[in-house]
Amino acid sequence: xxxxxxxxxxxxxxxxxxxxxxxxxxxxxxxxxxxxxxxxxxxxxxxxxxxxxxxxxxxxxxxxxxxxxxxxxxxxxxxxxxxxxxxxxxxxxxxxxxxxxxxxxxxxxxxxxxxxxxxxxxxxxxxxxxxxxxxxxxxxxxxxxxxxxxxxxxxxxxxxxxxxxxxxxxxxxxxxxxxxxxxxxxxxxxxxxxxxxxxxxxxxxxxxxxxxxxxxxxxxxxxxxxxxxxxxxxxxxxxxxxxxxxxxxxxxxxxxxxxxxxxxxxxxxxxxxxxxxxxxxxxxxxxxxxxxxxxxxxxxxxxxxxxxxxxxxxxxxxxxxxxxxxxxxxxxxxxxxxxxxxxxxxxxxxxxxxxxxxxxxxxxxxxxxxxxxxxxxxxxxxxxxxxxxxxxxxxxxxxxxxxxxxxxxxxxxxxxxx
Numbered sequence: 001x002x003x004x005x006x007x008x009x010x011x012x013x014x015x016x017x018x019x020x021x022x023x024x025x026x027x028x029x030x031x032x033x034x035x036x037x038x039x040x041x042x043x044x045x046x047x048x049x050x051x052x053x054x055x056x057x058x059x060x061x062x063x064x065x066x067x068x069x070x071x072x073x074x075x076x077x078x079x080x081x082x083x084x085x086x087x088x089x090x091x092x093x094x095x096x097x098x099x100x101x102x103x104x105x106x107x108x109x110x111x112x113x114x115x116x117x118x119x120x121x122x123x124x125x126x127x128x129x130x131x132x133x134x135x136x137x138x139x140x141x142x143x144x145x146x147x148x149x150x151x152x153x154x155x156x157x158x159x160x161x162x163x164x165x166x167x168x169x170x171x172x173x174x175x176x177x178x179x180x181x182x183x184x185x186x187x188x189x190x191x192x193x194x195x196x197x198x199x200x201x202x203x204x205x206x207x208x209x210x211x212x213x214x215x216x217x218x219x220x221x222x223x224x225x226x227x228x229x230x231x232x233x234x235x236x237x238x239x240x241x242x243x244x245x246x247x248x249x250x251x252x253x254x255x256x257x258x259x260x261x262x263x264x265x266x267x268x269x270x271x272x273x274x275x276x277x278x279x280x281x282x283x284x285x286x287x288x289x290x291x292x293x294x295x296x297x298x299x300x301x302x303x304x305x306x307x308x309x310x311x312x313x314x315x316x317x318x319x320x321x322x323x324x325x326x327x328x329x330x331x332x333x334x335x336x337x338x339x340x341x342x343x344x345x346x347x348x349x350x351x352x353x354x355x356x357x358x359x360x361x362x363x364x365x366x367x368x369x370x371x372x373x374x375x376x377x378x379x380x381x382x383x384x385x386x387x388x389x390x391x392x393x394x395x396x397x398x399x400x401x402x403x404x405x406x407x408x409x410x411x412x413x414x415x416x417x418x
Contacts, residue, residue, distance in 0.1 A: 013337065016329075017350035025330055025357040028203045032361055036368050038207040041285035042168055042179065044160035056146035057084045057166060058245075062133035064092035064405050066153040069293070071101050076157040078105065078115065084162060085114070088140055092120040092133045098153075116140070127258045129407050130238075134263075135254040141245075148248055150241045154292055155181065161289040165242050168284065175247035175279045176271045178236035178264070179286030185372050189298035192382040193305070193389075195371035199331070202365060206233050207283070213275050220276040227273040231417050234272025234281055238264030239292050247271075247279065257416060261311035261402070261409060266416030273417045287370060302389060307402045309393035311413040324390055331358055332387065335380040 059077055063070055070089075077087050089107055091099040099117060107117040118140055123132050134150055141148055147166060151157070161179075169177040180201070185191045210233040213220050220230060241264060251270050260266045271281040295301040313320040334354035341348025362376045375382050396402045397411030 011346075013340070013344070014346050014350055017334070017337070017347070017354055021329055021334060021354050022350060022357065024326075025354055025361070028330065029357060029361050032203050032364065035202045035205065035207050036364065038211065039202070039283065039285050040168070041288060042164050043288045044158065045164050045167060057149055057162060058141040058145040058147070059084050059087040059149045059151065059162070060134065060137035060141060061087070061089045061151055061153055062092060062130055062137060063089055063094065063098050063153040064129065064133070065094045065096045066098050067094075067096040067101060068296075069154040070098050071105065072156050073151075073153050074102060074105050074107070076155075076159075076161075077151075079159050080157065080162045081159045082163070083114075085145055086116060086142055087114070088116045088118060088137055090118040090120050090133045090137050090140075092129060123407070128261055128263070128409060129405060131254045131258050131260065131263050135258070138248065138253050143245075145245055148243045148245050150238070150243070152239045152292065154294065155239050156291045158289045161286070164289060165240075165284075165286075168282075169242055169244070172282055173280055174242075174282050175244045176236060176267060176281045177242040178268065178281075178283050179240040179242075179290050180237050180283060180369075181239055181290035181292040182287035182370060184291055184293035186293065187297045188374065189301050189385075190293075190295060191372035191374040192378060193301060193375070193385055194294060195366065195369070195375040196382055196386050198365050198369050198371060199362070200327075201235065201283075203361070205235050205283075209233065210272060210275070210281070214280045217276050217278050225276070227276075227417055230275045231269040231273035234265075234268035234270070235283065236264045236268035236271075236281070237283070239294075240286065240290055241267060252418075256418075259409075259412075259414065260314075260416060261411070261413050262308050265312055269416045285369075302392070303404060305386070305389045306393045306396055307404045307409075309390045310397040311393075311402075311411060314413050314415050320390075320394065324387070327383075328387055330354075332380065332383040334358060335383075 061073065061077070074087070074089065089102050091102070102117050105115070107115045109117050118136065120133055120136060123129055137150070138148060147169065149162065165177060165179060183194050185194050213225065251267070254263065257263045257266045268281060271279050295304055310320055313323070334351050337347055337351040338355060341351055358379065359376070362379055365371065366373060366376050393402070401408050401410045
């Protein structure tokens, strides 16, 4: 009887690998390659392409206890060629030298300053700290600016970053352009986990379909794309979000997302949901123009992902667990089934094929985005870490809530579209 159970168990695993996991991984590989070709890599403009656009841009930087990063960030923004209309830093009740460093770089309080320093107001009830900071920045921005750039304090911009980005946004008539930077990783935890963001970003976002619908908005209605279905195609990266100013206001700004813990993803969804109305969203490969170090070690990384992973699915617990099951089945299960091949011989071959497909996908992404090789080599460990982190995010949101930058939030996140 035990032998029969083992045979049935092995048969179920084999069938699942051959008929579910391997075909889906094949689709992921094809879709990832298509997306890598669709995702445009922005580079500095040639001398013949350079145009005077920068006086149309207000750069807005929220900062809370960022003394480690703020000098490099602000210096790189001040060095943009040509210079932007204004750069506004909001010091969100920092207890370190963030504001002092900004003053050393020429930032001053007072309206009309090109390099302006704001002191953040107290966080109102019902707001997430970053969203409140960005809202205050948007209110302080020059109303004549055609574009608003929200960028994080841990980013470093090439001198050509803004000009290339604004030129691309104008050329494509974009309402929101988001860049994905060269991710700097220092510790082993960062090297393992941070590159997985590109795995999720490149394999599950339909860039080609969304681009096609944006070029022909009437097709969204013709083919039955509801606002919810369109929203599911949207994504953005809060490290660099360049808005057309009027579109930002039309979307309701950060006020419309005041309690959303993953506001960048929410903005991507809001713009995509309005494809039928003619709004345009694009993500671009910015590794030639922008660098960022998101976290500095396991503790900070764990807290940051715990804040984001469950709230990214907003009100849908079903979506969170369904996607988790998919990710686990495709990118983790094959590696942990390999040892079973020594017991159930027929499991070995499909598990090897599935694991091989995963490693091919990871290799292509590592080469394209120049991420850490450690994450590729120790892929099963990296995936296990992110799965455990997702479960921790769910646990926190279900219980006492999440924390970030010394503030606590319930973890409840409403939908990102009206």
